[in-house]
Amino acid sequence: DPIDPASSDASAADADSSTPGEDATDGETIISLGADAGENITVRGGETVGLSGSATGHSGSSPVSFAWRKLAGADVALNDPRSATPTFVAPEPMQVSQFLIWGLTVTVDEMSAVDTVEVEVLPLTESDAYGVHVEFMSGPEGTTAPGSYEVSWRFLDGTPRSNVYLSRDCCECQNINSAILTPDAGGIYATSVEIPNDRTVWYFVRYTRGGTEYTSRSIHVNTSSGNPAAPEPIVIWWHPWHFDLEILETVLASGVVTHVMIDGGDRCGAYYEEAVVHEAIAMCQANGVKTIWSLNLWNSFTELPTLDDTVDPSYYVAAMEEINAEANLIGADYSAMDCETYSGVPFDAVFEEALPQEHFDAMSAAIEQAARQVRVDFIYPAGTPFAPLYVNNTYRPLGRIRIAASTYYDAPYKICRLDYPFEVFGAFVKPFTERPDHAWNPYFLPYDIVSRRYYWSQASGASGAVNGLWLYSGVEEDEARISADMLYQYFSSP
Numbered sequence: 001d002p003i004d005p006a007s008s009d010a011s012a013a014d015a016d017s018s019t020p021g022e023d024a025t026d027g028e029t030i031i032s033l034g035a036d037a038g039e040n041i042t043v044r045g046g047e048t049v050g051l052s053g054s055a056t057g058h059s060g061s062s063p064v065s066f067a068w069r070k071l072a073g074a075d076v077a078l079n080d081p082r083s084a085t086p087t088f089v090a091p092e093p094m095q096v097s098q099f100l101i102w103g104l105t106v107t108v109d110e111m112s113a114v115d116t117v118e119v120e121v122l123p124l125t126e127s128d129a130y131g132v133h134v135e136f137m138s139g140p141e142g143t144t145a146p147g148s149y150e151v152s153w154r155f156l157d158g159t160p161r162s163n164v165y166l167s168r169d170c171c172e173c174q175n176i177n178s179a180i181l182t183p184d185a186g187g188i189y190a191t192s193v194e195i196p197n198d199r200t201v202w203y204f205v206r207y208t209r210g211g212t213e214y215t216s217r218s219i220h221v222n223t224s225s226g227n228p229a230a231p232e233p234i235v236i237w238w239h240p241w242h243f244d245l246e247i248l249e250t251v252l253a254s255g256v257v258t259h260v261m262i263d264g265g266d267r268c269g270a271y272y273e274e275a276v277v278h279e280a281i282a283m284c285q286a287n288g289v290k291t292i293w294s295l296n297l298w299n300s301f302t303e304l305p306t307l308d309d310t311v312d313p314s315y316y317v318a319a320m321e322e323i324n325a326e327a328n329l330i331g332a333d334y335s336a337m338d339c340e341t342y343s344g345v346p347f348d349a350v351f352e353e354a355l356p357q358e359h360f361d362a363m364s365a366a367i368e369q370a371a372r373q374v375r376v377d378f379i380y381p382a383g384t385p386f387a388p389l390y391v392n393n394t395y396r397p398l399g400r401i402r403i404a405a406s407t408y409y410d411a412p413y414k415i416c417r418l419d420y421p422f423e424v425f426g427a428f429v430k431p432f433t434e435r436p437d438h439a440w441n442p443y444f445l446p447y448d449i450v451s452r453r454y455y456w457s458q459a460s461g462a463s464g465a466v467n468g469l470w471l472y473s474g475v476e477e478d479e480a481r482i483s484a485d486m487l488y489q490y491f492s493s494p
Contacts (some may be wrong), residue, residue, distance in 0.1 A: 002416045011183065032057040035106035037117035044122050044159065045094050046434060048210035051117065053084045055106040065107045071116065073100030086344055088437060089210065089282035090121045097122055133157070133433060134205050134216035139193065143283055144221050146197040152190040153216075154183070163208040166191050170201040171416040177206075195221055208243050214439045218412050223454040224461030233457045234468040235450070236292065239280065241271050243477055250484040252287040254491045256450055261292040261336055261470070263376070266409055267319060268303040272326040292378055293327035294336035295319075297395075300344030302482070307347045311362040316370035316398065323376055339395040351391050364394045371397035380470070381405030383420035393420065404472045407455070409441035415455070424468035425455050425456035431482040445484045446471060447490035 034056040043049050055064045068081040078086040091098060098121045099474050105114050137437035155161055166178040178191045178385055193203050199224050205216040208265025236259040237251045262280055264271040271277060272293065284291045297319050298305050309315040320337060327335040341348040355363070381392045384406045392405050404422040410433070430443035449469065453460035456469040473480040 003457055014238050029469075033106070033108060033111045033113045035104050035115040037102065037104040037111040037115040040120070041117040042120045042122060044157075046210065046436065046461070047090050047159070048087055049090050049119060050085060050087045050101060051078075053104045053106065053115075053366065055108065055113070055407060058247070060109050062109050063440055066147055067105045067107070069103055071101040071103045074098055074121075089212075090119070114429075134207075136219060137188065139219060140195055140221050141219050142221065142223075142468040144195055146195050148194050150190060151193050151203065152188055153298060153349065154187050154189065155207075161207040161208055161209050163206070163213065166193060167202055167204055167206055168193050168201055168203040169413050170196075170199055171413075172199065173201065175413075181326065197332065198222070200416075209434075211489075212436055213438050215410075215442050215447070216433050217410055217433055217442060220412070220452070224463070226454070226457070226461035228458050228459055228469060230458035232258075233453075233459075233462075233464070234424070236261050236468065236470045238263060238472045240272060241265070241277050242281070243480060245276065245279060245283065247477070247481050247484045248283060250481075250488045252283060252289060254484075254487040255485055256491050257471070258291060259290045259334070262296050262332070263294045263338070265296060266299040266301050266303075267322055268299050269297045270300070272330050285331075290331055290333040291331075292334040292336045293323065293330060293332035294338055294378070295323045295326070296342070297339045299343050300342040300347045300492055304344070304346055307359075308351065310347070311359065311366045313366045313373075316367060317373050320370070320374045320376050320398065334377035336375065336380070337376045337398060338380060339383060339392070340399075346420050355391055360391065360394070363391070367394050375400055377401060378403060378424070380426065382422045384455075396421070403468075404466075408472065409435070410437070410444050410449075411441040414441075421465060423465050424470050425462070425466055426470045427455075427473060429471050429483050431479055431486060446473075446486045450487070450491070471472075 013243070016139055036054045036056055038052040041049070051068065053066050053068070058064075064296050066082060066084045068078055068086055070076070074091040076088045076091060078088050080086045082149070099117055100119045100121065102119070103114060103116050105112055134153050135156055137152045137154060140149045140155075150407040151166055164181050164183075166177060166181070169175045173196060178192070181189050182189055183189050189205075195201060200220065202218040202220045204218045207214055207216075235257045237248075237257045238261045239248050239251075240263045248260065251260070262277060264277070281291050297316070305315070320335075323337055324335045341351045375397075376399050378401045379395055380403035382396050382399075382402030382404055383393040384390065396402055401424060403424040403426045404418065405426070407422075407425050408428040410413055427444045427449045429443070429446040429449060433442040433445060435441060436442050449455070454462060456466055458467045471483075473483045
């Protein structure tokens with residue numbers, strides 16, 4: 001075992017006050033009260049796991065209370081730690097198994113007993129991580145004549161699914177759902193989808209796994225033809241300054257990216273001085289790839305901003321001048337500013353709840369004034385039509401090139417309704433599509449979004465001024481490594 005439960009929590013062990021023999025408790029007989037936390041179990045990441053506790057060695061009417069707590073392992077929570085049978089969602093380890101150890105205390109009147117159970121969470125396998133959960137086997141895609149078509153698919157692992165159905169949508173038509181479907185003997189699901197005349201539509205599978213309803217990647221039909229004379233789009237890979245350079249090396253070897261955004265985090269960090277940053281710049285230059293130095297507008301660790309700063313033009317000017325100066329010092333080709341208010345920012349909650357209109361107006365005026373003095377090259381997030389984060393709409397003047405805020409997930413029903421200007425389509429890429437916290441908005445697979453050029457290339461049908469793609473891999477280094485491998489394996493020459 002990776003950890004000794006007995007040594008990990010002495011207080012839990014001390015709580016076992018049961019002794020052999022009989023104890024009288026208000027007329028009830030308790031013979032060696034015991035706790036049973038169940039057998040050790042092995043599960044897959046993302047599964048809903050049920051614990052099963054019980055008390056032994058007593059009889060009578062006195063109530064039995066249960067108390068679970070985690071003794072070791074990842075930061076996960078039980079739905080009801082006072083239940084005999086609580087549940088939790090297993091984390092999704094990327095390379096090696098994770099172990100969680102739960103302690104159970106059973107109490108009857110004044111007596112208690114304890115037991116532990118170990119849950120091993122297996123890492124993603126190659127079939128899980130390098131691909132999709134749903135494999136479409138037939139169905140319309142690309143330019144297709146109107147009519148009714150069969151769509152068939154299967155799930156790529158043996159995890160049970162329920163409430164499986166196909167959904168079709170478009171910006172100008174009604175969403176249509178099939179009936180709940182069952183697979184044939186070979187595990188294949190099939191139904192039909194109606195393709196209307198001269199209209200872009202998409203379809204996807206919805207299904208329930210572990211009590212959560214998920215949405216598969218979307219399949220688009222009849223996208224815009226685009227402008228063949230449009231210039232080549234840019235493709236940006238987001239790289240935190242402290243990530244392993246092997247990840248960056250793999251991305252560059254894929255031949256996909258034209259720019260790398262090196263994220264230095266808070267402006268108070270002075271990470272531009274780190275040797276690894278200069279190594280990353282040199283690697284990009286050696287591969288003919290442009291570099292972008294990015295810092296946060298709102299510090300979230302030290303030198304924290306105040307709400308007064310949000311309406312002060314000099315604050316924005318000083319931030320952008322600092323970012324531009326650091327970009328020049330390290331030889332980056334461009335500068336960028338991340339305007340997200342992360343959890344350490346004092347007024348994050350105020351922005352999440354929506355600003356009063358008078359403050360919003362004052363903030364917009366301050367930003368407009370600052371933008372007349374100095375700007376960065378790239379600004380993100382560039383705007384949103386979705387409440388309550390309308391504050392993102394104020395940042396657009398601060399950058400020459402805007403990375404969209406509301407295009408990060410494979411949610412075409414949102415993407416097609418964006419009505420604010422941006423130049424770069426932002427995509428949150430992961431090695432898997434399922435997103436338990438917002439299950440109807442799947443992640444993009446890295447190679448999948450790079451292939452779907454109609455989202456971000458004018459030549460392939462992207463709307464307006466959009467002619468770029470920003471690949472954001474998230475803050476988990478292991479996941480970024482696998483996403484980089486996916487790009488390399490899919491696009492590099494054999």
